[in-house]
Amino acid sequence: MATAAKAIRIARTGGPEVLEYVDVEVGEPGPGEARVRHHAIGVNFIDVYFRTGLYPQPLPGGLGQEGAGVVEAVGTGVSHVKPGDRVAYAARPNGAYSEVRTMPADILVRLPDAISFETGAAMMLQGLTVQYLLKQTYQVKRGETILFHAAAGGVGLIACQWARAIGANLIGTVGSNEKAALARAHGAAHVINYNTEDVVQRVIEITGGAKVPVVYDSVGKDTFTRSLDCLQPRGLMVSFGNSSGAVPPFALSELNSRGSLYITRPSLPAYAGTRAQLEAMAADLFEMVASGKISIEINQRFPLADAAQAHIALEARKTTGKTILLP
Incomplete structure (x- = not known):
């Protein structure tokens, strides 16, 4: 049964004005998929690259590769997450700029209770990036x-x-x-x-x-x-x-x-290409955040409907720390 939701979509590439806040129908998850209701959504510079066309994607399409929320349903073959689980993710495919989305379940990791949805959405892409940069691309000593x-x-x-x-x-x-x-x-x-x-x-x-x-x-x-x-x-x-x-x-x-x-x-998909790699990197990140060694700075919050304003601020280098969207 389809679920009605709001989402940001683009029908063409260009400036922030191409971001449209529209009604969408979100279907039931198929095999290997999960339906997630977002509590917070991360904004990243890669989203700008897709919006401008620097990184191509089929259009019309969505934007956003990072979010945190609750699993509403899972398709066949999904066992590592279940309905009711708190989850976070960072990876393609695009589509995080939405209240609800159906997505590949293999990029989802369970979010510890000690970490909020906002922090989860704010840290996954950038935190996993730092994990592979400092621990794998070059092992900083x-x-x-x-x-x-x-x-x-x-x-x-x-x-x-x-x-x-x-x-x-x-x-x-x-x-x-x-x-x-x-x-x-x-x-x-x-x-x-x-x-x-x-x-x-x-x-x-x-x-x-x-x-x-x-x-x-x-x-x-x-x-x-x-x-x-x-x-x-x-x-x-x-x-x-x-x-x-x-x-x-x-x-x-x-x-x-x-x-x-x-x-x-380097890119995150190449470092977190398997379930075991992703789980190990996420566990390392979660430990650093839960222990207090790393604090995630969320310095800009925008309603999902104002995603264009978030992009304007990001491109003008007016932001510090993390920007998130709230559905």
């Missing part, structure tokens, strides 16, 4: 100094806290003194304001000329070359986003001339 761009953003604030818990020294880049204070308060050992300071020169000063073994860069076009210049020989460049635009083509000789650098472009 106690005492190491690392560089993390956009340190006052949602991913950045979690990374600051996780690095501090590991015992690493995180150098965070930010665009204002207010964001510098925020990153520092969350555990950044050093903060560089890229609008008033030379990032590469400051990294050289902070590290006594050694530079860093790894750079985490979600900004893309505006920071790519500077990121390479901050790496020590055989260092790792981790490019995991394009908030300033896509990284332009570059010659592999750029890696050679800087000392045999490595580069990777």
